[in-house]
Amino acid sequence: MAALIAIVLLIIAALVGPWLSPWQPDQVDWSLNPLAAPPSLASAHWFGTDGNGRDLFVRVWHGTRVSLLVALLATAVSVVIGVAWGATAGYLGGRTDGWMMRVVDVLYALPYMFFVIILTVVFGRSLWLMFLAIGAVGWLTMARIVRGQALALRRREFVTAAVTLGLPAHRIISRHIVPNVLGTVIVYATLTVPQVILFESFLSFLGLGVQEPLTSLGRLVAEGALEMETAPWQLLVPASVLALLLLALNFLGDGLRDALDARQR
Amino acid sequence: MEPGPLFQIHDLAVDFATPHGIVPAVHGVSLEVARGECLAVVGESGAGKSQLFLGSLGLLAAGGVARGSVRFDGRELLADDGEARREVLGTRVSFVFQDPMNALTPHLTVGRQLAEVVLDRGLMGPDAARARSLEALRAVRMPAPESRMGQYPHELSGGQRQRVAIAMALMTDPDLLVADEPTTALDVTIQAQVIEVLRDARDRGLAVVLVTHDLGVVAEIADRVAVMYAGRIVETAPVRELFASPAHPYSAGLLASVPRLDASRELRLQGIEGQPPRAGANDAGCAFAPRCPRTQPRCRQERPALRLAGNRSTACHVPLAGYEAPAGARGVP
Amino acid sequence: MSAPLLSVRGLRVGFPARRTGLASPRQWHAAVDSVDLDVADGQAVGLVGESGCGKSTLARAILALETPAAGRIEWRGKPVRRDDAAVLRGLRREVQVVFQDPVGSLDPRMTVGESVTEALEALAGRQARDAAAARVSATLEEVGLDASLAIRYPHELSGGQCQRVAIARAIVARPKLLICDEAVSALDVSVQAQIVNLLAELRARHGMALLFISHNLAVVRHLCEDILVMYLGRIVERAPREVVFATPRHPYTRALLASVPIPDPTAAAARPREPLRAVTDTGLPPPTGCAFAPRCAAADDFCRGSAPSLVEVGAGEFTACHHWRALGPWASPGTVRSTAS
Numbered sequence: 001m002a003a004l005i006a007i008v009l010l011i012i013a014a015l016v017g018p019w020l021s022p023w024q025p026d027q028v029d030w031s032l033n034p035l036a037a038p039p040s041l042a043s044a045h046w047f048g049t050d051g052n053g054r055d056l057f058v059r060v061w062h063g064t065r066v067s068l069l070v071a072l073l074a075t076a077v078s079v080v081i082g083v084a085w086g087a088t089a090g091y092l093g094g095r096t097d098g099w100m101m102r103v104v105d106v107l108y109a110l111p112y113m114f115f116v117i118i119l120t121v122v123f124g125r126s127l128w129l130m131f132l133a134i135g136a137v138g139w140l141t142m143a144r145i146v147r148g149q150a151l152a153l154r155r156r157e158f159v160t161a162a163v164t165l166g167l168p169a170h171r172i173i174s175r176h177i178v179p180n181v182l183g184t185v186i187v188y189a190t191l192t193v194p195q196v197i198l199f200e201s202f203l204s205f206l207g208l209g210v211q212e213p214l215t216s217l218g219r220l221v222a223e224g225a226l227e228m229e230t231a232p233w234q235l236l237v238p239a240s241v242l243a244l245l246l247l248a249l250n251f252l253g254d255g256l257r258d259a260l261d262a263r264q265r
Numbered sequence: 266m267e268p269g270p271l272f273q274i275h276d277l278a279v280d281f282a283t284p285h286g287i288v289p290a291v292h293g294v295s296l297e298v299a300r301g302e303c304l305a306v307v308g309e310s311g312a313g314k315s316q317l318f319l320g321s322l323g324l325l326a327a328g329g330v331a332r333g334s335v336r337f338d339g340r341e342l343l344a345d346d347g348e349a350r351r352e353v354l355g356t357r358v359s360f361v362f363q364d365p366m367n368a369l370t371p372h373l374t375v376g377r378q379l380a381e382v383v384l385d386r387g388l389m390g391p392d393a394a395r396a397r398s399l400e401a402l403r404a405v406r407m408p409a410p411e412s413r414m415g416q417y418p419h420e421l422s423g424g425q426r427q428r429v430a431i432a433m434a435l436m437t438d439p440d441l442l443v444a445d446e447p448t449t450a451l452d453v454t455i456q457a458q459v460i461e462v463l464r465d466a467r468d469r470g471l472a473v474v475l476v477t478h479d480l481g482v483v484a485e486i487a488d489r490v491a492v493m494y495a496g497r498i499v500e501t502a503p504v505r506e507l508f509a510s511p512a513h514p515y516s517a518g519l520l521a522s523v524p525r526l527d528a529s530r531e532l533r534l535q536g537i538e539g540q541p542p543r544a545g546a547n548d549a550g551c552a553f554a555p556r557c558p559r560t561q562p563r564c565r566q567e568r569p570a571l572r573l574a575g576n577r578s579t580a581c582h583v584p585l586a587g588y589e590a591p592a593g594a595r596g597v598p
Numbered sequence: 599m600s601a602p603l604l605s606v607r608g609l610r611v612g613f614p615a616r617r618t619g620l621a622s623p624r625q626w627h628a629a630v631d632s633v634d635l636d637v638a639d640g641q642a643v644g645l646v647g648e649s650g651c652g653k654s655t656l657a658r659a660i661l662a663l664e665t666p667a668a669g670r671i672e673w674r675g676k677p678v679r680r681d682d683a684a685v686l687r688g689l690r691r692e693v694q695v696v697f698q699d700p701v702g703s704l705d706p707r708m709t710v711g712e713s714v715t716e717a718l719e720a721l722a723g724r725q726a727r728d729a730a731a732a733r734v735s736a737t738l739e740e741v742g743l744d745a746s747l748a749i750r751y752p753h754e755l756s757g758g759q760c761q762r763v764a765i766a767r768a769i770v771a772r773p774k775l776l777i778c779d780e781a782v783s784a785l786d787v788s789v790q791a792q793i794v795n796l797l798a799e800l801r802a803r804h805g806m807a808l809l810f811i812s813h814n815l816a817v818v819r820h821l822c823e824d825i826l827v828m829y830l831g832r833i834v835e836r837a838p839r840e841v842v843f844a845t846p847r848h849p850y851t852r853a854l855l856a857s858v859p860i861p862d863p864t865a866a867a868a869r870p871r872e873p874l875r876a877v878t879d880t881g882l883p884p885p886t887g888c889a890f891a892p893r894c895a896a897a898d899d900f901c902r903g904s905a906p907s908l909v910e911v912g913a914g915e916f917t918a919c920h921h922w923r924a925l926g927p928w929a930s931p932g933t934v935r936s937t938a939s
Binding site for chain 3: 156157162163164175180
């Protein structure tokens with residue numbers, strides 16, 4: 001519950017925060033000397049500024065927006081593909097299931113880092129590519145989880161009952177299997193979001209993430225790490241926001257999973 | 266051994282703490298089991314009959330609390346420290362659960378599990394334990410007992426597993442055996458054998474409490490019957506009298522619901538309207554009133570107390586004809 | 599006599615059995631073996647047997663949920679094959695099933711009304727919304743449920759109510775044959791009686807045929823006119839109801855009848871007990887001879903060597919026992935009772 005509130009607050013902050021500040025995200029405050037200034041109330045740089053004199057408060061919230069956007073879209077992609085793939089494989093079973101899951105196994109074995117790097121090099125760095133690449137990797141785990149659930153579900157009597165009604169396989173999958181795995185899917189999707197944010201942060205850390213002037217929490221952390229000794233707030237602020245967001249998402253996912261278990265019992 | 270009943274439950278209540286609040290499963294039940302007697306506790310789902318005995322022996326699941334007095338051979342079992350319970354449970358009182366697969370450890374052989382019952386307590390040495398295990402398997406009419414000793418539970422059929430569970434319960438030569446739905450999961454031919462096994466045990470002087478919903482099994486083996494509904498006892502009687510002239514409308518309804526091989530085939534089974542109340546329901550008035558064909562206004566306002574008369578008791582404002590509580594019958598709280 | 603609706607001949611359905619060791623070949627084991635079965639229009643047939651006898655597998659084969667290894671299943675004279683979509687469609691419309699687990703047979707994510715509507719539309723084609731809702735409400739009322747329960751989910755209802763919903767789902771498209779696979783076994787006794795009465799009523803009202811599968815002989819006696827007894831995949835006896843109970847002609851039937859507890863202490867005490875030798879194997883029939891021989895008190899070498907087939911021994915009476923003539927007289931429990939209650 002607390003986690004949910006925290007997340008909602010963070011989202012609100014991310015959306016509303018920049019409005020509160022007089023500064024723009026890429027506006028350089030030339031009045032500062034040096035450009036990197038610690039947090040102060042007087043200059044309205046509540047989180048301080050980064051190495052280029054840009055207000056950190058605003059940049060952090062913009063970065064949060066981007067991180068969340070990438071995470072949600074990438075998770076959405078993996079959910080859609082993963083659920084469709086896993087539910088079909090699990091329900092059909094037999095050799096179809098075998099082949100479908102072998103595909104997943106092979107893709108799993110590929111080093112996704114290389115994959116993303118190659119894509120980035122070929123297509124350039126862009127936001128769309130970001131969540132496509134992440135989503136393309138994320139659906140594998142979702143597919144496995146959903147397939148396991150579908151395998152268990154197809155033995156349940158209400159699925160047998162649907163078969164005796166003469167319903168075709170695709171109807172059974174969409175009407176009976178998918179709604180009954182949604183609970184698990186929601187839980188794992190909630191736990192996937194922090195993984196995606198971390199992955200995106202990692203890519204940004206490597207310099208492969210979002211491009212300027214857009215920023216993300218990962219980029220901010222990467223930049224802040226370079227200035228760790230001289231301007232610690234540049235690292236601490238985005239890192240704290242990132243940590244809080246991840247923590248809250250993980251708690252939310254755990255809480256959802258416990259609630260789901262209790263209901264199924 | 267002390268005089269008096271072997272096992273005595275007095276005003277036992279069992280509550281469960283759930284996220285939705287306290288759910289009472291058993292409300293103030295009092296029961297006695299005499300030495301060598303077979304008492305059947307009958308009821309449908311939600312009646313609380315399993316929880317009654319799990320609670321009295323300290324075997325409740327997490328969140329369950331039992332209050333009241335439980336005496337075995339004069340000794341109070343529900344004392345806080347649980348010492349009396351630990352001494353008695355597994356040696357003089359044994360419990361057989363409904364699902365034999367759950368009662369047996371899958372990775373230990375039958376012989377090992379049987380022997381452990383006495384070895385763990387230091388009651389005898391390994392050779393004596395093995396001999397006793399064989400004896401117990403013979404007592405439950407297990408075919409080829411020697412070869413069974415080395416087998417694992419999954420190699421046995423359901424009926425055989427249940428017999429091993431009963432054998433384990435008999436290892437320490439207990440005075441009381443509490444069996445919770447021992448035949449429900451079994452085929453009818455296997456059930457007949459398990460009933461024979463329980464009969465043999467009774468012939469040797471073992472007192473048995475049989476928790477069941479199967480009236481046929483009750484008729485085969487019980488001496489006395491207690492009928493439970495919604496966490497309370499509604500009737501107790503010797504078995505022949507209960508079947509011949511039940512006093513409580515619920516008992517009568519149950520008996521009329523069971524299709525019988527020996528009766529002429531009527532067109533309709535009698536059944537009881539409605540469904541059993543959900544566990545934990547505790548409304549004012551008689552819990553059976555909504556389903557009872559004999560309900561009076563009084564039934565919905567005032568819960569009938571259990572009235573004892575001779576060797577029968579019943580909790581009903583309008584008991585069936587043929588049963589008259591004599592004037593001066595004392596109420597059992 | 600008109601042709602039966604359902605006709606099963608020589609059915610064999612099998613599964614690979616557990617291997618006894620890593621090196622030994624996987625054995626194939628027939629859950630259903632050489633089964634013949636007929637159900638005529640409006641007839642109620644009971645199939646009795648204990649766990650592992652193959653009765654559920656037989657039901658699944660009739661519903662075209664399993665592919666038989668051998669034999670023929672015909673519905674209205676046309677062979678039923680899982681790869682023939684047109685025949686399957688016809689079969690599904692006219693043959694429906696009620697399962698043992700009332701709550702498990704309903705999709706927990708669909709309301710009662712949605713489950714029944716889905717059945718109606720799948721079997722009778724898409725309906726106008728009002729017509730469908732009206733028909734669903736009427737069917738719910740018919741099975742003894744208040745139509746307002748249509749918006750509830752299965753976990754909000756009791757076991758008995760869920761089973762009524764399952765029955766409503768099965769009959770909403772007016773099937774000609776209703777298969778009940780242990781449909782009352784998971785219910786409390788008082789609720790069982792209600793459902794048994796309901797099934798009898800529905801059958802009478804709609805002229806539905808019934809294939810009632812159960813291990814509970816007393817319930818089967820209440821509902822069915824013809825009874826088949828199954829043991830380890832084979833039909834061992836078949837006869838009209840009263841004949842089976844008055845003069846059982848197979849040792850297994852006798853053992854079953856002798857084992858059924860009678861809710862009457864006096865009768866129970868007076869009843870002769872026919873002890874049945876315990877099963878020592880894993881539920882597979884012996885490789886040769888009668889499947890029941892290992893447990894039969896009357897078995898001899900002939901029985902162990904040659905598997906008996908079902909032979910007609912009276913009007914509509916069949917038994918698969920070599921020594922059926924030698925079985926002694928049967929004291930049915932009814933003759934033991936001295937007074938009616």
